[in-house]
Amino acid sequence: MAKKATRKNAPRRPARAAGGAALTAWFCYALTTVVLALGVTWALYAQADYGYSFWYKTLDIDRHIEQYGPLNRFQRPDFEALDARHHVALFHQIRVAVHDGGEGLASIRYPDRQGTSVTLLRPAEVQHLRDVAHLIDSGRWALAVAFLAWLPLAAWVARRPPPDWRRRALVAVTPLLAMVVWLLVSGPEAVFYQFHIWLFPADHEWFFYWQDSLMSTLMKAPVLFGGIAVVLVGGTLVLTPLFYRGGLWLIGRLRRDPL
Numbered sequence: 314m315a316k317k318a319t320r321k322n323a324p325r326r327p328a329r330a331a332g333g334a335a336l337t338a339w340f341c342y343a344l345t346t347v348v349l350a351l352g353v354t355w356a357l358y359a360q361a362d363y364g365y366s367f368w369y370k371t372l373d374i375d376r377h378i379e380q381y382g383p384l385n386r387f388q389r390p391d392f393e394a395l396d397a398r399h400h401v402a403l404f405h406q407i408r409v410a411v412h413d414g415g416e417g418l419a420s421i422r423y424p425d426r427q428g429t430s431v432t433l434l435r436p437a438e439v440q441h442l443r444d445v446a447h448l449i450d451s452g453r454w455a456l457a458v459a460f461l462a463w464l465p466l467a468a469w470v471a472r473r474p475p476p477d478w479r480r481r482a483l484v485a486v487t488p489l490l491a492m493v494v495w496l497l498v499s500g501p502e503a504v505f506y507q508f509h510i511w512l513f514p515a516d517h518e519w520f521f522y523w524q525d526s527l528m529s530t531l532m533k534a535p536v537l538f539g540g541i542a543v544v545l546v547g548g549t550l551v552l553t554p555l556f557y558r559g560g561l562w563l564i565g566r567l568r569r570d571p572l
Contacts (some may be wrong), residue, residue: 334473335474335475336476336480339476339481339484340484341469342466342467342560345459345463346463346553347549347553348456348459349463349553350548350549350551350555351545351548351549352455352459353456353552354544354545354552355452355545356456357548358541358548362401362404362408363408363537363541363544364541364544365404365408365537366401368537368540368541369397369400371540372537374400374531374533374537375397375400377530377533378393378400378530378531381523381524382527384524385524385526385527385530386525387435387525389431389527390431391425391426392431392527392530394425399423400531403421403433407421407442407528412446413446414443414446414450415443415445415446415447418434418439419432419434419439421433434527435526437518437521438521438526438528440518441518442528444514444517448512448513463560464563467563467564468564471561471564501539502535505535521534
């Protein structure tokens with residue numbers, strides 16, 4: 314006669330497998346909250362034109378334009394004659410166009426000293442900024458996926474005991490440490506350029522000398538992007554714990570008070 318299965322003799326899930334599942338759940342959830350935090354920070358900062366007015370003064374972009382504007386080798390005269398208000402407005406137009414799929418980039422213009430309208434961007438610059446626009450569109454999709462996965466992953470984590478803090482620290486610190494070592498060994502500029510190689514088509518121009526590009530001159534590239542990156546990292550560090558704890562709190566509330 315077959316024995317009735319009891320809780321005592323029922324097969325148990327191996328502790329190592331259970332710990333691995335818990336660690337996987339935690340890692341997926343933690344990564345999702347980082348993506349959400351970065352995406353929200355990016356979206357909010359974009360609405361403020363990435364703080365360009367602040368960086369314009371802080372990084373002496375006006376002096377940079379005065380130095381390199383007259384040296385432009387592609388018949389873009391008198392860019393240095395514009396005041397700060399015009400420079401900020403041109404950056405705003407670029408930002409709006411890039412966040413609108415690249416529409417309108419080729420039509421951005423500025424007046425020279427005689428009042429003649431001058432096209433700001435060369436075709437290669439327009440193509441690069443359209444590549445950036447496509448990258449931003451991909452980022453929006455990633456943010457949408459992260460938002461949809463946020464609470465289901467929080468529920469997955471909540472159903473399991475938390476992994477050992479040492480294992481969590483190892484999983485979290487290893488990629489961060491690798492990035493820090495890369496930055497220290499190669500330097501921020503080399504890392505910035507390497508990401509461009511990975512992210513943009515090989516046959517599309519993405520490196521522009523200041524003498525060849527009013528876009529790069531206006532942005533004092535890549536210096537401006539360093540300042541923007543600091544704000545994005547800071548915002549991500551602030552928002553990540555809020556999304557992490559907020560997701561678990563919402564799952565706890567739903568369990569106590571189901572809809």
